[in-house]
Amino acid sequence: MGSLAPLLFPVSDLPADSRRGRSREHHAPHGEVPSLLKWTGSKRSQAERIASIAPEHDRYFEPFLGGGALLFCLARPGAQGSDIYAPLVAFWKLVRDEPEHLIQDYTTQWKALQDDLPGYFYVVRERFNNTQKPEDLNFLMRTCVNGIVRFSKSGQFNNSFHLSRRGMIPKRFRQVVMEWTARLRGVDFRACDYAEAIAHARQGDFVYLDPPYSGNRQRYIGDLNVERLYEHLENLNRRRVKWALSFDGNRGDRDYKADVPIAVYKRVISLDSGYSAVAKVLNGPIEQVTESLYLNY
Ligand SMILES: C[S@@+](CC[C@H](N)C(=O)[O-])C[C@H]1O[C@@H](n2cnc3c(N)ncnc32)[C@H](O)[C@@H]1O
CATH class of the missing domain: 1.10.1020.10 (Adenine-specific Methyltransferase, Domain 2)
Known part of the structure; x- marks a missing residue:
């Protein structure tokens, strides 16, 4: 992927996108992903913005599916949603x-x-x-x-x-x-580890990865080995598969940056994801949360 220095800019500064074609169109107007299954780390508030900068693609892969907010925007027959948590996939x-x-x-x-x-x-x-x-x-x-x-x-x-x-x-x-059923026609669901799910992605496909992120610079997040994740991103790069990764960010004035290797991605975009639900639950101060979106294109 070369050693391009990452760019950091808000998504609103991106040039207006005039590309047309294969799967550029996406469905949900801003903020309208209907809340079916709330899930920790849901990207409902950002899904439309992420979808708007998705590249043209043949098949869409979402291997850390959770509540599937981006899937709602990008689903079409042939898309693949997967998660390691089997009851969720059964749902x-x-x-x-x-x-x-x-x-x-x-x-x-x-x-x-x-x-x-x-x-x-x-x-x-x-x-x-x-x-x-x-x-x-x-x-x-x-x-x-x-x-x-x-x-x-x-x-x-x-x-x-x-x-x-x-x-x-x-x-x-x-x-x-x-509303969801109408979107999910022809979407393939699998209960498996993300590595197994993305092994089938090829040039022309687009993968959106939203792994659990704890906000600490640690090797493991739950059972997720961060270095293994970076290796899989490099592997996608070698196979010329385009991907976007939501991974870290800021909460209030605290910085939760991961050490995503610069060589793996081309740019990083800072997305405003609203206010911290966890702070609300714990009756703590309400804090502005921003999250980073790493892109290899
Ligand atoms: C941050 S959530 C995804 C949220 C989702 N983007 C949404 O909008 O609701 C992360 C998901 O990754 C799943 N997960 C954790 N480790 C995994 C692994 N090794 N392979 C696949 N999925 C995994 C979790 O079960 C969880 O559903």
Whole structure:
């Protein structure tokens, strides 16, 4: 990829993009990715801006799928969404293939919750921790505190019920699911490690990577080996696959920069992602958050 010095500029300073063609068009107007599955590190607030600078591409790959905010903008038949967390991938398959079943299940569970609040939430939480059913993951995510997915060290979902909320009303849930289902036609979903998912990407494809990032300069983030990630980025460069990586940023006046090797990317863009949800949850000061987007094109 050469040793181009990275550029740092806000995305609004990018030249207006007049490219047309293969998959330049994207669907969602700014801020309109409907909130189906809130997920830690969601890129809902940035998705439209990231989509607007995606290069022309044949197939789209999103190997750290989570709540899939960018997938909503770039999905088209042949796109591939994957994540290491199998219940999450099973959930996305339900949205694509069985929306009526998912809506019916949520409606039934929502009604049970109104009759037994918050007891029913904890019944479902225990069941999910035993069975990993994607319908239950959906219900928990819609009704837990601030919709934040949280696990214990042993992998048990352990967030609590959001006492002041009763879950999205089923009518609205139906609308949101149907919007997503319409987008996901022909999208392939896989439960696998990101390396396996991107092994099939070739020149002409576009990969968006949004791995978990803890804000520390450490070798491992959860189970993610940072150096291994950089090696895979180099590998994509060698195969001339275009990619974008969301990885670090600033919160308030603190800097959470990673040491992404300069030789791996061509430029880095600073994206404003709004205010820290974590600060809100912990009743800390509300802080402005910006995140970096590294590009190899
Ligand atoms: C920051 S979240 C992605 C958020 C997503 N962009 C959104 O808008 O909601 C990171 C995701 O990476 C997944 N993940 C962590 N390690 C992984 C790995 N080795 N391979 C694939 N996915 C992984 C996590 O399960 C999580 O869903």
